[in-house]
Amino acid sequence: MNFMLSKEHEMLRTLYREFAEKEAKPLAQEVDETEEFPRGTAEKMGKIGFLGIPVPREYGGQGCDPLAYAMCVEELSKVCGTTGVIVSAHTSLCCDPIQTYGTEEQKQKYLVPLAKGEKLGAFGLTEPGAGTDAQGQQTKAVLEGDEYVLNGSKIFITNGKEADVYVIFAITGVVTDARGRTKKNISAFIVEKGTPGFSFGTKEKKMGIRGSSTYELIFTDCRIPKENLLGQEGKGFGIAMHTLDGGRIGIAAQALGLAAGALEATIAYVQERKQFGKPISAFQNTQFQLADMATKVEAARLLVYKAAVAKATQKNYSLEAAQAKLYAAEVAMEVTTKAVQLHGGYGYTREYDVERMMRDAKITEIYEGTSEVQKMVISAAILK
């Protein structure tokens, strides 16, 4: 067992930190305030390979491992939660399923430009009536000749209006088993922006990650070529679940970054802020709070990195991914809340980054599987 990062990963950390400090941090407040998607930052990330880190070189990616990718999301999220989730949703939820389930033609057509950062990706599973209960889907796809016709809508879609390529799930049939129970057959599709019948609905007004483009996607007789079916027809639910296992590592890394960023900001603040004639870091309450925060951040980091390594080395990593996401998200919420408390009144103002970090942290306990879903996954794995 070796807890030391390799030389490669140490250098990656330097690169991610330099980029985050120079490019993402100066815009973080403005992106939050204006709710504007940081298009320029996304383009810069695309040019230097941040949008294809774990994708093999033959498909335009960087050919690195999942840990290299998780560390990127962590470092970006330390300064800007919005920028972190742009990379996470694009990589885990769009590149990964196309890489895993796509045909060679689909990979050449879609994965290559996604990994090169020429195009941005998104993923549409959630519907008004189908969040945690993915079987509650209503969107349908009907095969007519050489085309599938999509009807329905998706909500809360990250990178929503900014993406070019979408992995969309829809019902392609309903089957009844021997006991008369019905089950929806779900399939996955690759849909391009601009396809007739594909439009955008409401933009969500959110508590945090406000620069992230969160939209409703609407499909009205949207015809997509048959060859854009991703994987086999009816196997979409498995594709979605497998994709979310990977996605959880990305969100866990985002949560870790938010916690680590808030801790860093607080360490600096408590040494500058004076009360009763001394820096507040001299008070034992501050010291003990920081000790707890730092220990939890480190524990979250170990779980996130372990899950990332598991993705590279194990066929099934659902348990590791769920544990990492559950814990890192809880730590993100706890550490950012304590960070605001240690900043006092200033921490409650938008002048200080910890206020934004606390708002950004909450979503990590909700999206890509709520904490409760993670507990279901974990308990199912340990009770089998």
Next chain:
Amino acid sequence: MKIVVCIKQVPDTKGGVKFNPDGTLDRGAMLTIMNPDDKAGLEAALRLKDQYGAEVTVITMGLPKAEDVLREAIAMGADKGVLVTDRVLGGADTWATSQTLAGAIRNLEYDLIITGRQAIDGDTAQVGPQLSEHLNIPVISYAQDIKIDENTGTVTVQRQYDDRYHILKTQMPCLITALAELNEPRYMTPGGIFDACKAEITVWGRDKLNGVDDSNLGLKGSPTQIAKASDKVRKGAGEKVNLDPAASVDYIIGKLKEKHVL
């Protein structure tokens, strides 16, 4: 085209400065970065590579850990790295450094050598021009723009000069010193980092240096003797006075006389 870029691992000024008892920098004890002017020189070489096609070799003299800066350069897009390291080369001033680099570069093929204008630890701006003298090739310093004519084998450079710039043209092989203002260096790429860590770095000691006498190497070969070195002394907070213009002129003149400036 073959380009050699000289780069230096320098102390990161954010991390504080530490000295050896002899007054030279204790490089082993400080956080380091690639010297900013050298990074601009590397970026210029990589742009020439993108535009015309070239093989870019980075070379550095330093402690074994200076290998890190070569790997960083490879992660940005350089093709090869050469580390010149040997105990006998330690404590070198600009003269001994340029002699050492010349001895190493004589083993390499090159059309163009690019160095940074100066390093942020020494601020001498001497090594580049000295190196060109040792190798007997032309030098154009303070480049803010570089253009190559492949047909004639010439290079045209805008040389920064106070309030204007000069346009100079010379035959290759030649040496150019680059300014940090020359460009915005690119980032490493994640894939580049993985490649750089696998790349083989050529390591040369004293025995590989070509055409250099021992008397010109290391601390012994350095004409510069450091009498004393210290960290930057912080200026005091200054003094603020609130007087009308006439009285403040008298006040300042009084102070200057007091300090024997006037």
